[in-house]
Amino acid sequence: MTDPLDALRAPVTPADPDPAFATRLRARLERALGLPEGVAVTETTLMPTEPGGAALKQGDISYASLWVRDVARAAAFYGAVLGVDYRPAHDSRGRQAPGLAPPQGLWEHLALPALFCSYVVNDIAAAVARVRAAGGQAEEPSPQAYGLTADCVDPDDVPFALHQPPASAPAVPPASAPPGHAGDLVYVTLEVPDAARTLEFYCSVLGWRVRPGRTQGGWQVEGTTPMIGVSGGHPAPAAVPVWQVTDLAAAVAQVRAAGGTSTEPHREPYGLIAECTDDQGIRFSLGQFP
Numbered sequence: 001m002t003d004p005l006d007a008l009r010a011p012v013t014p015a016d017p018d019p020a021f022a023t024r025l026r027a028r029l030e031r032a033l034g035l036p037e038g039v040a041v042t043e044t045t046l047m048p049t050e051p052g053g054a055a056l057k058q059g060d061i062s063y064a065s066l067w068v069r070d071v072a073r074a075a076a077f078y079g080a081v082l083g084v085d086y087r088p089a090h091d092s093r094g095r096q097a098p099g100l101a102p103p104q105g106l107w108e109h110l111a112l113p114a115l116f117c118s119y120v121v122n123d124i125a126a127a128v129a130r131v132r133a134a135g136g137q138a139e140e141p142s143p144q145a146y147g148l149t150a151d152c153v154d155p156d157d158v159p160f161a162l163h164q165p166p167a168s169a170p171a172v173p174p175a176s177a178p179p180g181h182a183g184d185l186v187y188v189t190l191e192v193p194d195a196a197r198t199l200e201f202y203c204s205v206l207g208w209r210v211r212p213g214r215t216q217g218g219w220q221v222e223g224t225t226p227m228i229g230v231s232g233g234h235p236a237p238a239a240v241p242v243w244q245v246t247d248l249a250a251a252v253a254q255v256r257a258a259g260g261t262s263t264e265p266h267r268e269p270y271g272l273i274a275e276c277t278d279d280q281g282i283r284f285s286l287g288q289f290p
Helices: 004-008 019-033 071-082 124-133 195-206 248-257
Strands: 061-068 094-097 104-108 114-120 142-144 147-153 159-164 185-191 210-212 218-221 227-231 238-244 266-268 271-277 283-288
Touching: 061 071, 061 159, 061 185, 071 094, 071 104, 071 248, 114 238, 124 147, 124 159, 124 195, 185 283, 195 218, 195 227, 248 271, 248 283
Parallel strands: 061 104, 114 159, 185 227, 238 283
Antiparallel strands: 061 114, 094 104, 142 147, 147 159, 185 238, 210 218, 218 227, 266 271, 271 283
């Protein structure tokens, strides 16, 4: 007897998923299978819909935290200079600045004022092994709401972090154009005693490619967001940030009014720049770009 429901059956049609979706799903499954037993893999991060964004890629800075001796004082200073509203974090020693690129914050660290950078990697377990093989120190990766992270120290005893974002990590502005908001981090110069040693380490760990920079002893890392440079010959390591502002003259006036120091703005091929120091002695630069 013929099945009367045969008339309702549709022909079998092979699935043809969107290739980008399939790639993200495959990466997410691979990441989930690599997590420790009992770790939840549910994610609430959405893919961005804004045009012009680019996915986080290995070697980018996914988060930057300015370590300061007095976090409340720093929040007042940089809030006035950059026009940023620093909000309380989960710990009283920290502040978060929402809406900046990349995400940024402040952290109170009495002994080590510095710019702390978290670098994106595709495979954090392999990157941890590379840190150790290259003469650095690395903790075991730990799962967080925003991905897998591992705290590390480079051969110059500079702390940094590795970050493997979720497969659905949000996009960031492309490296070819400066982000458009006051407070965005557009450039970081790694000042180090030995540029060759630093480049050997980070190129090995992060896969950076570099070319000679515009200044003697300087190197430009290619294709990162934000842009990164390495400068050798310094007595001690330091990471010097460049933050974007919309009105450099007004921002310089705010630096001075808040107890910091600043050079007069001067023009470079890429825009107006002023070198500054905050009221706790941390060096940084401000830039106004076309």
